[in-house]
Amino acid sequence: MALTGRLGLLALLGALVPILLPSWWTLLALWGVLLLGVVVDLALAGNVRALRFHRSGDTNVRLGETAHVALIVENLGRRRLKARLRDVWPPSAAAAPRTVRVDVPAGERRRVDMALTPTRRGDRRAVTVVVRSVGPLGLAARQLSRSAPWTVRALPAFPSRRHLPAKLARLRELTGAHVALIRGQGTEFDSLREYVDGDDVRSIDWRATARRADVVVRTWRPERDRRIYLVLDTGRTSAGRVGDIPRLDCSMDAALLLGALASRAGDRVDMLAYDRRVRARVEGASRTDLLPSMVHAMAPLEPELLEFDAAGMVSTLMARVRQRCLVVLLTELNTAAIEEGLLPLLPRLTARHLVMIAAVSDPRVGEMAGGRGDLAAVYDAAAAERARAERGRLTAELRTHGVEVVDAPPQDIAPALADAYLALKAAGRL
């Protein structure tokens, strides 16, 4: 039940009556009239209890795009229902419209279209549906709140997918499948074919040539079916915002591009999100299934305000992966965290695997380093120089351990990581 402003206004205007007719009876009569109006309204208002709600529509939406969810209102009652309806979603779902007027004749159903444009990654659950049906006098309304569950998952936006065609073209050049007809640069034996002008004479297979009338060359291709293990650091350092985007989101973007590229290149890609425990895991996904499973695994991830447990990550990884693989750790080059956490464990990891660390650098530090003029800017520049020097020192130290380091600003991190992967592949180091 809900009252309306009209009832309050009537009661307010009614306050003038006892001044003209000062008697208790006047007041009681006034209250009686108002009460009667409320009772009549409640009796004649549409029956909200006889409503049933159903939903259909999108369950996934890329961040920044709009999902359309339909709410179907079914009136099982015997009277027509005119009401105001609000489909309640969390604020970050940015559901529109806020309220709608519905008019459902008895026994029929009407559809309410909701447009959701989530402002953050993750699952957005419908909270409830509220219906308010005001009576014919407009004094009181019947109101009901009923849950109509639905979840819309806002997936990572993956803006770097525009880099994918260029990287795939480079991959095709590597494998020799490209129209340029460059010999594959890999180290793995692929097949034999006839010699054509321009082929490297060193690749002629003399034994096969002797068996046949033609000159035959061996073709090579990069190794396939290598394993790549992407490790997302969801610890405290991943919460820092670079520009206006959390570092974790940049890392996800880079991981998605690398995953898409590597799966096309025929490598097996697994993913792990870790801080002090496993937050998400994608293992053994097929080539076609990889990207959707990664995106779904990443969607609900949030940075946790915990220190990244490098020892736990390493032991989890060692326990799961026996064969050699490329471990890509997407984290932040934070001197204290890396030196105390990861660095002592690196020999254990690099003994079996190839390790690559990808970190998002903050362009703001570069801006500060270029600051000149007043004292504050100079101290800013000094602090930024110091931060850069520490980062450089850490990178150099990691490289001495045989770790590949990719350190790039947010807009470049995804293509830079893809390039580093392609370089490793071309060099046959996987």
Add this chain to the structure above:
Amino acid sequence: MVTRSPARAQEAGSGTNGGGTGGGAGGEASARQVAGRRWRSARGVVAALLAMAVIAVILAALRPSGSPERLDPTSPKRDGSRALAEILKQHGTPVTVARHADQAVEASGPGTVMVVTRSERLTQDDIDRLRGAQGALLLVEPTAFVLEALAPGLEIEGTSFADASDPECSLQAATLAGAVTFGQSQTYDVSGNAVACYAVDQEARLVQVQDGPRTVTVLGSSAPLTNQHLAEEGDAALLMNLAGARQSVVWLAPDLPTEGAGAGQESLTDLLPFGVKLFFLELVVAVVLVALWRGRRLGPVVAEALPVVVRSAETVEGRARLYRASRARDRAADALRSGARERLVPLLGLPRTSAQDPAAAREIVAAVARRTARDEAYVGAALYGPEPVDDAGLIALTSVLDDLERQVRQS
């Protein structure tokens, strides 16, 4: 680096969501925004309060100024009435000043006339007592209560601002005095056997009525009695005729009633009419109904966990502020110099490690001096020199380093 606890905020269902954005905005900007928002929401209230204050000041300015001694027969001020009292005495009519109704009733006799001024200060008990007084009454600007009690049949009709006018009546005291200055004056509705004088639009400003054995004269304005106006027109004459005709004058200029005296026992609620009480009761009911209306939301407020918003460069900025707060010129200069060396060394074709190697200092300085055609002492002071002595020195150091770097790059 990230030490803030995750903000858990309640957001109204309206969808005003700042969670996904922000972070880049500094604390100052948001503080200003908050202040602006508060001002915008409060300015209506502030304007209303200002308007009320202005209206109050205007009303206070417009109110006729009444000093405590107005119409006091001992006061020589402009709105006092000492002149009249003196004239009466000089003409042989003794004036007894009474400060309380009891004194006035005591002093009154069959041959007296009682002048009642400032009747708004009389309590109900005082009025009842005055009703038992003997002799004639002259009521100056009486209140409605006093008029009703002491001059039956008369009612205040309104207010007139007409200045002077002729009596146009049969009352001898008035006809002898002629025109009189009234200024702002009450006017009376006359009925029965009353004598109405100085009428404006048939509404009298001076009325004499016979209440049993007593003659009651009602004067609508106090202006003729005041020292200021007594000399104008026939004011003094009118008053002399009205008051001086009797043997003696009892002038009642009442003091403020003391607390608890007379009718002051009733509380405010006793004085309110019943209808007004019901009005307020109904008002309370209406407010409750409005509160119920506004209090019932269409759906709940949805609480949602907001993400942590912390800038990645916060630690670097924090360190810069610490440097500045502690005037750490040595550390700042060190950082700037080693940063410049890091960038210079590859340009000079030296190994990267030599940038931080004190042993390579001489080599670097010599190479830079050669490339920039500056002397080694200058370059050495810039790249390896002592701590700048003051802030200006630190700022100068940055420009020297920038110059060296640019010259090496261009050479």
